[in-house]
Amino acid sequence: MERNTIEIRGAHEHNLKHIDMSIPRQKITVVTGVSGSGKSSLAFDTVLAEANRRFFYTLSHYSRQFLDLGARPALRSASGLSPAIALAQNETQASVRASVASLSDIGEMLGVLFARFAEKRCPTHDLPTEARSLDEIVGFAKSQYFGRTIAVTVTIADQKKGQFKKQLEGFVKKGYSKAFIDGKLADIDPIPNLAKDEKHDISLIIDSLKVDPSKEQRLRRSIETSLNLGEGLACIHTVDTKGKLESRSGQHISLQSGCPVCHFAWPRLDTRHFSPNSLGRCEVCDGRGVIIDEDDDPKAEENFEPEACKNCAGTGLDPKLKSITFRGRSIQKFYMSTIKDLFEFASESVDSSLGDSAAVKLVLETLLNHAQRMMDIGLGYLHLGRRIRTLSNGEAQRLRLSAILNEHLRGVLYVLDEPSQGLHPREIDRLWKAIERLKSQGNTVIIVDHDPDMMRRADWIIDLGPGGGVQGGMLLAQFDPKEAKAYAKVSATAEHLYNRLTSVARAPVKHSFKEFIQIDKPRLNNLKMAKARFPLGGLTVVSGVSGAGKSSLVLKTLFYNLHQEIKSKVWNKPKAKTVPWFCSGFSGADAIEFCTLISRKPIAKSSVSMPATYLDIFTDL
Template structure:
């Protein structure tokens, strides 16, 4: 041990009620500061030792850096020697940043994001089909065993669920030399293409080649893949029939395999960026839910507030912000929605089905509706989707520039779980990625114990194990640290503002153990508070692990087990306030017990005890709590 670092010497400390305290604290030990409340423990630990450590650190920085930091005044002390950089882990909450969670504080969430981005299975956010970016060689290697001996059509997708007659498309394909296409599941000749309904949605694929997959057809298949990817802009479709070559020509019966050289879903027609850790971060614009900006909760219209009188019908103003007359144009839209879902707009709101209410308030999704506009000149039809009343109200609220108008709409709004991400905080692409069959929000909703068991049970291939090895090791370490400090029941998605002071402190303790720093003075404020006695042993083991890394650990404590397990005790007293502020005993447990002036020593030695009363006071009044649903309850 460095002789200059054998002890921390404090001379003449007079901060708050300290009465010219001088004390020697051995370096590299677990030190417990005890005494009655108000006797000066925290004044020496936090307001003297920690404050001086912070002040010295700030003074070591350049003048430019110091201008951005809060200046710390020098504590009232004659001198301190042997002091190292100090870290205080106090008994307080982690702040009120709604973006902080147990996972982000401990960095466990960061390593989960790395795992999902690197070895997770990407899926389409709409249809949930797997999305893989593959090289041409990988596609060939997959197709040979998949369709061995079968007749297949290699096709390039041209249109997916698009309206139109596609006559120009068919003419252009024929001029390029293609003879066949598959239209809505049927293979047709481009010399005599079908006449398609202009207002209906169609699927169109051009046939690149038809062949029977065999080993001797490898070169031909590779050329077909290359050509299909070029025409299909990175996507191809291979149709395999179970009925031989004739079945492949039929095109409608059999199996389709969709392959892509990009992260895109040929079925839904959406393209995605290759997943990165930022794709799964609710603190990054790339990954956060666009509706709630990654908070998991949004200020939205509440159906219960929108409909104060469910005995009214929709047309009679059941949705209060719309209680004025409904114009003819809007009426024909609502009438078409009612016909599509199957309900009566004149029925009482309470008599409508959940599907009907949801359609009126939140829309019909991607469903294509046909709206009928009746005039004296006849009936005119037009197609489209319906977003719902709430979407219209939200648009009006966001456009409002008047405080009075915004205040009017806010009467019908309240903070609630985001309806788009359902509290998951991340966007659709990140939420659709799976690892071991689970999504990131599902893993973050598990307790630490459950998540540790899931991680240990992951089955990975050789390549995946190599990629994930370091991230898995770091993740397991952080989960173990949380278990060691008695926080195995927490979930990684638990918001920091909902943590108790003791939980917050132990999370920071777990983070410091994981940091692996050495030569640091750690000061903790009652880390055992709120902890069940069965978990106290694990907490003490964590404190000793922090000490064994080459640090000095000072805890301000009232817990007997912590005192007895400490290497060194400093007892303050003999009383609180002006009657305290002195070190009445220091050393091992035996030294404190032998001190006649130490109140703590009297109880540790058994000279004094708190007797259990023979009779308890009778209970005269009680209180009841019903239906509590806050945080964990």
């Protein structure tokens, strides 16, 4: 029989004080405690590390890439472990090129769709570049020109200087008598006298006929003849009732692969050709989507948004790929649209794919499922081309979570690091549903978190403490949150959870602020408000769901402008010359002497735990 708990004995990694504990299998456990109490030492450096050590070679290649085999963790014994996968915060910060598409596998599936099923055209002439048989060309002409009068022609000159007497004589001898010369119907017997030093367009008319079922054999013969005379290349023009050309450029038809005009041909395409990380990369930005100036101060790169690459519109994809389309959409278009757009496109395409092969349907359905999962977890608003570096930690981790849900693994131990971080309470609901799905697939989940909403919903809580650093590392209590009351005396967490259920909301404090920093019409990313005001001498909380624009407003608009004002004050530069960043007006900051940005970046970047006192600043805030 399968054991139903993971038993850890004598764990003493970092500051852990030789603690013993039981973690229920196929349940959700939250490991909590004050900063520095040893939560990560227990979840990541002990349980995860020991599981990785034991099960590394039993995992799939896909899963192995997330593992990092470290030294043997400090513990006396462990039993009941499963293969483990970590969804830690900082690992997704790594690659410059990683995007929502590449991390979610949607990029790979789109690559399959485009390499196998897309229509390929010449980037210069917008003409089909795939070799077609005579049957296919006749079929194309029948459906494209049904009921219309066409002229099947062979091109003799295409914007070329000369009189072309010899070529024309040759065709006259074969019995042809008419041509379109510079866009007009003309007799070629006798040979016309063309201006020698001018460029001409000459198309020899092989046949002119109305496309209808009674003339199918004639249409076929004419096309075949024209392709023979044109050595595999010919042209179809539409003409009006008087025999006049409807447009000067006709439809090129070709038995050869490659563009009929310039012979451009795509190589044999595979998924790599549609990836900004591989053969599909934009040459200007090397697939990054942004221009990073190497000479720039590296500090500037941290805080300031690099300039989007104009060559590829920030997608990182080779602009030539625009000529390859699936149902009229290029890969670029997909990268510039959201997961929700993809979902709608894929569901429409699946509905209308009756005539398509089972393979197209399968790819579309896979895309649909991926997009659905990401929407379930509240990521529908993300653009596929969005860089992982620009996501919040919570967004990046949820993205990883949705990819893992697609794997449908069973019997795995998942370790998550503060997945609720940066989430609005409304979003925690959806996050929790995804985590529960992991559990219902038969997996065990351990979450390091101190969000009360997460703790309240957990099956099991492990509370570490009582302090940080040397004062931490002890097991205060392990309990089912429904029984929090019984542990309220030994565990502050249990006490808090119990009180939360019974506490009364405090009356709001009244404020009377007189001075404000005001931002008029902030317009960065999706910001649409008329103005934003921050009281001087007050503590302002900016709240909203992920992607609502909190960072755009505070980290970019407010901070850049404050920074600029202070800089001009320090250097005594005339203020009139500066234009506000990302908004129409910025005022009220005259009294500000200094501003500093405390972001979570430096914390997330380092895997070494920070001194507890430093982290406590944030707890108090």
